Amino acid sequence: MLSPARKRKATEHVKQWMDVSERRACKVISQPRMTQRYKTKQPDKDKVLTREINKLAKKHKRYGYRMITAKLRQAGWNVNHKRVQRIWQKEGLQVPYRRKFKKAKGDSQNSCAVRKALFPNHVWTYDFMSDQTEDGRKLKLLTILDEFTRESPAIEVGRSIRAQDVISVLEYLFMVRGVPKFIRSDNGPEFIADAVRKWLTQKHVGTLYIEPGSPWENGYIESFNGKLRDEILNRQVFYSVREAKVIVEDWRLDYNNHRPHSSLDYMAPAAFAASCNPPGSATLRLADCRTRNMDNSLIKVGT
Numbered sequence: 547m548l549s550p551a552r553k554r555k556a557t558e559h560v561k562q563w564m565d566v567s568e569r570r571a572c573k574v575i576s577q578p579r580m581t582q583r584y585k586t587k588q589p590d591k592d593k594v595l596t597r598e599i600n601k602l603a604k605k606h607k608r609y610g611y612r613m614i615t616a617k618l619r620q621a622g623w624n625v626n627h628k629r630v631q632r633i634w635q636k637e638g639l640q641v642p643y644r645r646k647f648k649k650a651k652g653d654s655q656n657s658c659a660v661r662k663a664l665f666p667n668h669v670w671t672y673d674f675m676s677d678q679t680e681d682g683r684k685l686k687l688l689t690i691l692d693e694f695t696r697e698s699p700a701i702e703v704g705r706s707i708r709a710q711d712v713i714s715v716l717e718y719l720f721m722v723r724g725v726p727k728f729i730r731s732d733n734g735p736e737f738i739a740d741a742v743r744k745w746l747t748q749k750h751v752g753t754l755y756i757e758p759g760s761p762w763e764n765g766y767i768e769s770f771n772g773k774l775r776d777e778i779l780n781r782q783v784f785y786s787v788r789e790a791k792v793i794v795e796d797w798r799l800d801y802n803n804h805r806p807h808s809s810l811d812y813m814a815p816a817a818f819a820a821s822c823n824p825p826g827s828a829t830l831r832l833a834d835c836r837t838r839n840m841d842n843s844l845i846k847v848g849t
Contacts, residue, residue, distance in 0.1 A: 551586070551636075553577040595625065596633050603639050608777050610641050616806030620814075656754040657763035658730065663694035666822055667723070669754070670699075671730040671767040672737075674707070675775065679784045687794065688715060689774065693730070693766045695819040696807050699723055701774075701798050703791045709739035720749060730754040730764055773801070 553575055560571040572579050598621075602614050609617070611634040615627040655661065663669035675687040688702040688711075699719045702711065716729075729746065731737040733755055746753060756763035778797050784790040806812040813821070 550581050554582055557582055592633065595623070596637065598623070599630060599633055599639070600637060608641060612808070612812075613806055616812035620804065620806070656730065656756050658693065658765050661728070661730075661754055663692075666692060666695050666819055667726045669693045669728045669730055670726040671764055673732065673764065673767045673771060674734060674736070675771055675779070677779050677784070679786060679790070685784065685787065685790055688712065689767060689771055690715070690719070691767050691770050695822065696766070696810060696815040697802050697819055698770065698798050701794050703794055704787060707736065709736045709741050712736050712742055713745050725749055726751060728752040728754050730756065732756055732761070732764060733758050
């Protein structure tokens with residue numbers, strides 16, 4: 547209770563619940579009476595911005611003030627995150643706290659901290675998630691991610707997804723987006739199946755299997771799955787597989803094209819991928835993207 551505004555609220559609370567005079571409440575709270583009676587004058591520009599912040603906070607319930615700042619900038623607002631934070635605190639907005647654990651990087655040769663993606667389509671990663679429809683029947687989701695651009699090419703939803711279904715999804719993506727050099731995954735039965743491994747070998751795609759029981763070694767897809775569960779699966783009740791497909795696909799498109807990503811300097815994954823593909827030949831685009839990634843790595847090491 548260090549700011550005058552908070553002391554002002556505390557004084558009003560004491561007056562109301564203890565039924566004492568303003569003089570008495572100000573003395574107890576150590577609040578000057580002149581400060582207590584001061585009426586704040588909010589600038590007109592903050593009123594419009596406050597309405598927009600409340601609108602975005604209501605639409606994106608799991609976004610904090612930094613993500614809201616990025617969304618405002620996408621909409622054309624020239625705002626500083628400190629200004630947004632001040633209004634955010636004044637309006638009493640907050641995201642439910644989630645306990646953070648120390649992240650382990652893993653030590654196997656196929657860990658995402660060891661075999662890093664250096665350019666788009668270098669390393670893809672995929673994993674399975676589970677949910678259920680309103681009648682209690684199981685839902686299974688296959689999530690796929692490009693580790694460099696953080697784009698999600700597809701999220702397959704169904705009652706069950708077998709090895710042949712995995713091949714069908716990947717075959718379509720390879721035709722549309724190109725063939726990655728590696729695919730990282732855990733040791734699930736759908737991923738280590740002979741049919742999948744033989745098909746990937748035919749496509750000249752290397753497999754990076756993480757150590758059993760070490761999901762942190764596949765951290766990019768685990769982080770993506772956490773966002774998907776936090777923002778959609780935990781907030782939606784699905785009544786059918788078709789409804790789940792539509793809602794999840796809408797979220798995927800919003801994630802790729804509009805959702806700011808903190809590790810990409812609050813750019814959307816699609817915008818970041820576009821920045822890695824300037825006009826010119828494929829060789830020049832690849833070299834430019836590799837160079838920028840190496841420069842960023844050297845900067846981080848130097849700092």
